[in-house]
Amino acid sequence: MDAKQEILARIRRATVDVTEKDPVKDQPVNWTYGLGIEMDDVVGTFEQKVIDYSATVVRSKPAGVPEAVVAGLKATGATDSVVVPAGLEKSWQDAMTAAGFEVRVDEPQLSHETLDQTDAVVTAAASGIADTGTIVLDHTEDQGRRALSLVPDRHVCVVKASQVVSDVPESVQNLRPSVEAGHPLTFISGGSATSDIELSRVDGVHGPRTLYVVLVED
Amino acid sequence: MTTELRRITEGNYGVARLTPAPEHGGTFLGQPKFPKAVKNELKLVVQRKNMRNATTTIRNKRALRVTETPNWEDIRQAAYEVKNRVGRHLDYYLEQAEKSLTANGVHVHWARDAEEANRIVGEIAKAKGVQEVVKIKSITTQETDLNEHLEEQGIAAWETDLAELIVQLGHDRPSHIVVPGIHRNRAEVREIFLREMKNYGRPCPEDITSNPPELANAARLHLREKFLRAKVAVSGANFILADTGSLVIVESEGNGRMCLTLPDTLISLVGIEKVLPSYDDLEIFLKLLPRSATGERMNPYNSVWSGVTPNDGPQEQHVVFMDNGRTNVLADPVGREVLRCIRCASCINVCPVYERAGGHAYGSVYPGPIGITLTPQLRGIDDPVDRGMPYACTLCAACVEVCPVKIPFTDIIVHLRNRVADAERKEFSTDVEVAAEKALMKAAAWVLGDYKHWETTMYATRAAGRVVGKHKIGPLPVPVANRWLDYRNVDHIPSQTFRDWWKANRGEEK
Numbered sequence: 165m166d167a168k169q170e171i172l173a174r175i176r177r178a179t180v181d182v183t184e185k186d187p188v189k190d191q192p193v194n195w196t197y198g199l200g201i202e203m204d205d206v207v208g209t210f211e212q213k214v215i216d217y218s219a220t221v222v223r224s225k226p227a228g229v230p231e232a233v234v235a236g237l238k239a240t241g242a243t244d245s246v247v248v249p250a251g252l253e254k255s256w257q258d259a260m261t262a263a264g265f266e267v268r269v270d271e272p273q274l275s276h277e278t279l280d281q282t283d284a285v286v287t288a289a290a291s292g293i294a295d296t297g298t299i300v301l302d303h304t305e306d307q308g309r310r311a312l313s314l315v316p317d318r319h320v321c322v323v324k325a326s327q328v329v330s331d332v333p334e335s336v337q338n339l340r341p342s343v344e345a346g347h348p349l350t351f352i353s354g355g356s357a358t359s360d361i362e363l364s365r366v367d368g369v370h371g372p373r374t375l376y377v378v379l380v381e382d
Numbered sequence: 383m384t385t386e387l388r389r390i391t392e393g394n395y396g397v398a399r400l401t402p403a404p405e406h407g408g409t410f411l412g413q414p415k416f417p418k419a420v421k422n423e424l425k426l427v428v429q430r431k432n433m434r435n436a437t438t439t440i441r442n443k444r445a446l447r448v449t450e451t452p453n454w455e456d457i458r459q460a461a462y463e464v465k466n467r468v469g470r471h472l473d474y475y476l477e478q479a480e481k482s483l484t485a486n487g488v489h490v491h492w493a494r495d496a497e498e499a500n501r502i503v504g505e506i507a508k509a510k511g512v513q514e515v516v517k518i519k520s521i522t523t524q525e526t527d528l529n530e531h532l533e534e535q536g537i538a539a540w541e542t543d544l545a546e547l548i549v550q551l552g553h554d555r556p557s558h559i560v561v562p563g564i565h566r567n568r569a570e571v572r573e574i575f576l577r578e579m580k581n582y583g584r585p586c587p588e589d590i591t592s593n594p595p596e597l598a599n600a601a602r603l604h605l606r607e608k609f610l611r612a613k614v615a616v617s618g619a620n621f622i623l624a625d626t627g628s629l630v631i632v633e634s635e636g637n638g639r640m641c642l643t644l645p646d647t648l649i650s651l652v653g654i655e656k657v658l659p660s661y662d663d664l665e666i667f668l669k670l671l672p673r674s675a676t677g678e679r680m681n682p683y684n685s686v687w688s689g690v691t692p693n694d695g696p697q698e699q700h701v702v703f704m705d706n707g708r709t710n711v712l713a714d715p716v717g718r719e720v721l722r723c724i725r726c727a728s729c730i731n732v733c734p735v736y737e738r739a740g741g742h743a744y745g746s747v748y749p750g751p752i753g754i755t756l757t758p759q760l761r762g763i764d765d766p767v768d769r770g771m772p773y774a775c776t777l778c779a780a781c782v783e784v785c786p787v788k789i790p791f792t793d794i795i796v797h798l799r800n801r802v803a804d805a806e807r808k809e810f811s812t813d814v815e816v817a818a819e820k821a822l823m824k825a826a827a828w829v830l831g832d833y834k835h836w837e838t839t840m841y842a843t844r845a846a847g848r849v850v851g852k853h854k855i856g857p858l859p860v861p862v863a864n865r866w867l868d869y870r871n872v873d874h875i876p877s878q879t880f881r882d883w884w885k886a887n888r889g890e891e892k
Contacts, residue, residue: 166492167491167492167493167494167498168480168492170494171476171492171494171654171703171705171709172473172476172477174705174709174713175472175473175476175654175709175712176473177709177713178709178710178712178713178718179469179470179471179472179473179712181715182470182471187467187470187471187474187475187659188467190467190470190471191463191466191467191470192463193460193463193464193467194456194459194460194463195456195459195460195463195464195666197662197665198662198665213679217682273693276610276644277610280606280610293680295679296679296680297679297680298680303691303694309643309691309693309694309695310639310642310643310685310694310695311643311644311694311695314636314639314640314643315644331669332665332668332669332680333665333669336661336662336664336665336668337662337665340661340662343626343628343661343686343688344626346486346688346689346691347688347691348685348686348687348688348691348694348695349684349685349686349687350639350683350684350685350686351668351680351683351684351685351686352682352683353678353679353680353681353682353683354682355682356634356635356636356682356683357634357635357682358544358598358634358635359561359634359676360543360544360545360548360561360563360635361544361548361563361566361567361568361571361594361597361598362432362435362436362567362568362594363435363436363439363440363561363564364439364594366594366595366598367595368595368598368599368602369544369598369601369602369634369635369636369637370542370602370605370606370609370635370636370637370639370640371635371636371639371682371683372636
């Protein structure tokens, strides 16, 4: 018997006491999926919770986003180069170039070394979660492949107010089509951090050490 | 600045190795059982202080996050039900997960035990011709001692989680399942980094202080070259989503994202109980796990990936479903409840025994309440270390209160003590300690079995009381009894029994 068959046989022997074969009938789950939380100001809560992770949040009108992105790059200390996904809004890229940044478009794919030697990355986002201050990327065209928003040390992320929901379940539900289409998801709550030394939180280990969020009031 | 892979003898017990040699070959074989092992651990004053600070901090953080979540009990109940559903129909969900993963371009393997799991991972790495792999979420691979297996194959396995790095470079063993280096303080971490990093890659800056941000930065620099050149990564997973064929990793530092994104090949070794029925169930566990584990509303990074994504991340992916004793756990209707565990460690963080003993005394990569309930079921109770484990508990049930998936630890511990006692009566009756305990219990059964026996015994104590007089009883060199008396004074033995007193004072009420 191969390993798979043997393990399955062991499982069936171990669960002979389970007589109802339909898992849903056998063990119901009393949970309503996809529910939000009542909150007065979803976008304001999101903003506050992101700031709690010691990230920066600035609000911008849609027309002001290119300038806000450039200001964000400068605020995080980026001086020379920026990585952008190929699908990033053109007007943002133009503003960066006009501000003197070398814009490195990930098409064709940049090497790991190039990503490592680039000051910052600019991406859009797929979802924002107010209760936990989380940004979710689904790595579609305006966010790029996962390495882009990981290797450079500064991440300027543009989140639309209309993308922000109250709690994790709503966001997970909204992102289901992305997952079904094969896209990976990355949930980002503040910058990279560790609590591994004496459980004291240190911001910034391997992921981008600085997170700067442009919150678009659309 | 780049460094090359080389073999190092310094600190490795005279053996030239690619990675730091762990103490005792990394395994727990031959370790004394808990009551003996704990004696040495209790003498480690610095470790005890580190543990007290750390567990107090994390307990309070968790409590705060739970109080700000009004429907916490509903979430716990839902998680309990979802995990029960999986356990009771594990064959169904594993086959579904295999089908979904395969459709997503993943090679699925099955491993009956640790040896088979190690062999599968080793063969894939060898076929790729690599000399090193980077690792994330390593507890399952510690269960199989994968690093040592790969070292034997001439492949260096680098731990990339900061705490795991501290443990690996420190020639140490993990002592906690979420914060494996919890027993080390910042000064110790600095020493380890200064002494060891230079042998295994980019050295630690000579002028480093013990300030945690500086230490974290040293780890960042040391590991970055390993991430950038790694061709193969080995991971665990927090969850497998059966319907979408996705894996989920919940982490903090970004080392997980590095491992899951930069290499060409990804091998994920996962316990068969890690499957969840549906992607939808993620919402329950993402609310529960970070708050329970690190006391955060959400941990910094979660990765969800559904097999191979063209032009993004590893283009070759393997998932190994490992049994290694889990089906034995499932076969026990009482014991199987531990399979709901999501490895948050909240039980460990509240355990008064763990806080004082530390994680090394248990003799398992899983210490604390989850360790003493899971390990003897996974490994069986043939070894005295495993038979000792269910006794590393005061039955205070603090763990039962906090467990996010409602594992009734104390019920399982009592159940396992029964199993151990049964086995010892039948199979291990020649063990001196077991024989002494049995004799004691037999005597107690005789004394308590009949009121006349009890009275006779009481006469004996009355006689003893007259001999000893009004002296308190301190340490005495009496076997078994000395364990109690070494630490406690016993009041003088009364020369009158309660029954005598009753007859004398209340006799008329008969």
